[in-house]
Amino acid sequence: MRRRLERLIGIAATEGNALVALRNGDEIFPRMLESVRSAEHTVDMMTFVYWKGDIARQFARALAERARAGVRVRLLLDGFGSRTIEKDLLEHMREAGVRVAWFRQPVALSPLKQNHRCHRKALLVDERVAFTGGVGIAEEWCGDARDEHEWRDTHVEVRGPAVDGIAAAFAQNWAECCGELFDARDRFTEHRPQGDAVVQVVRGSAGFGWQDMQTLIQVMIESAEERFRLTTAYFAPDAYFIGLLCDASRRGVEVEILLPGPYTDKRVCQLAGQHFYEDLLACGVKIHQYQPTMMHAKIITVDATAALIGSTNFNRRSLEHDEEIMLAVLDEEFTATLDAHFDEDVAVSEPIREGRWRRRSLLQRAREKAVLPVRRFL
Numbered sequence: 001m002r003r004r005l006e007r008l009i010g011i012a013a014t015e016g017n018a019l020v021a022l023r024n025g026d027e028i029f030p031r032m033l034e035s036v037r038s039a040e041h042t043v044d045m046m047t048f049v050y051w052k053g054d055i056a057r058q059f060a061r062a063l064a065e066r067a068r069a070g071v072r073v074r075l076l077l078d079g080f081g082s083r084t085i086e087k088d089l090l091e092h093m094r095e096a097g098v099r100v101a102w103f104r105q106p107v108a109l110s111p112l113k114q115n116h117r118c119h120r121k122a123l124l125v126d127e128r129v130a131f132t133g134g135v136g137i138a139e140e141w142c143g144d145a146r147d148e149h150e151w152r153d154t155h156v157e158v159r160g161p162a163v164d165g166i167a168a169a170f171a172q173n174w175a176e177c178c179g180e181l182f183d184a185r186d187r188f189t190e191h192r193p194q195g196d197a198v199v200q201v202v203r204g205s206a207g208f209g210w211q212d213m214q215t216l217i218q219v220m221i222e223s224a225e226e227r228f229r230l231t232t233a234y235f236a237p238d239a240y241f242i243g244l245l246c247d248a249s250r251r252g253v254e255v256e257i258l259l260p261g262p263y264t265d266k267r268v269c270q271l272a273g274q275h276f277y278e279d280l281l282a283c284g285v286k287i288h289q290y291q292p293t294m295m296h297a298k299i300i301t302v303d304a305t306a307a308l309i310g311s312t313n314f315n316r317r318s319l320e321h322d323e324e325i326m327l328a329v330l331d332e333e334f335t336a337t338l339d340a341h342f343d344e345d346v347a348v349s350e351p352i353r354e355g356r357w358r359r360r361s362l363l364q365r366a367r368e369k370a371v372l373p374v375r376r377f378l
């Protein structure tokens, strides 16, 4: 799989990485904040969502405090996803010296560019540690997925040479917004081996035609020999990717998909995905709907040996329209951790049963059809 990914995506995998899977806000936010507070040289952070709540204030305070201490702090916010950030937090950060930039603010864009968002989530501290995954900065992600107010998500802390790939993703989007790739505060430090994980960092970019993110997902599906597990917040791919999942299942791979259930913040996206449930179930794909709260993680595991984790949903928005970042990880221990999380999540999920699903109401069928015209934007 490593050579397939390297040759088809054209980016070498790095060795010597240490990864820690962080589950839910209770684990994720303290580690990110602790890392920001320990920064001595640089903090670069990019996020699609920066909404409201105590956690939004905590991040603003931590970033501002480091900027005041002389650390170079850059914060890149997506112009659509973070539009509801509290204005006083922005002022507070700017006054302290945080460089805040907006990625493609809708008001300043032609209608054709509105669609292409910066969906990447990354935090980089002192060029040594990076975080990426599904989390946004908002109260919804706090807690431990105990009820519908605490979303379920996974982030990863990375040390080692793969940090460079995540830094490059930040630099690419920062350069577009600010016309600057690096400055005197960037030290370009060497990475010493930190662990045993092999990691390839794959960037998805808005564009026309086939994208690296599609290659990445296709290689993962087609490389699976025994088991392919997908967790995603938004499942609305095109028929081609449904075909790949069905082909994998038909050739004997156990294909399992874990999706939001009763709690989803984008019902329209759920309906677009449900349009394909019948085909998937007929091919033997197992579909689980997570019950406790909104499932927001973006994870794939393959054959207990490889994993994908990052910002990419299994929808056309992530695969075709937005700037994304995904880590392809070859590491049995890390994959086993994500598989254990998957098992625990499935234990509190409901399976979609084929016979019952075929007998779903006419209203549900009508709703699924009604969203088809817009699914390429979902």
Ligand SMILES: O=P(O)(O)OC[C@H](O)CO
Residues within 6 Å of the ligand: 048, 049, 119, 134, 136, 233, 265, 313
């Ligand atoms: O786009 P995601 O996957 O980061 O999720 C954030 C949602 O858009 C919130 O509605």
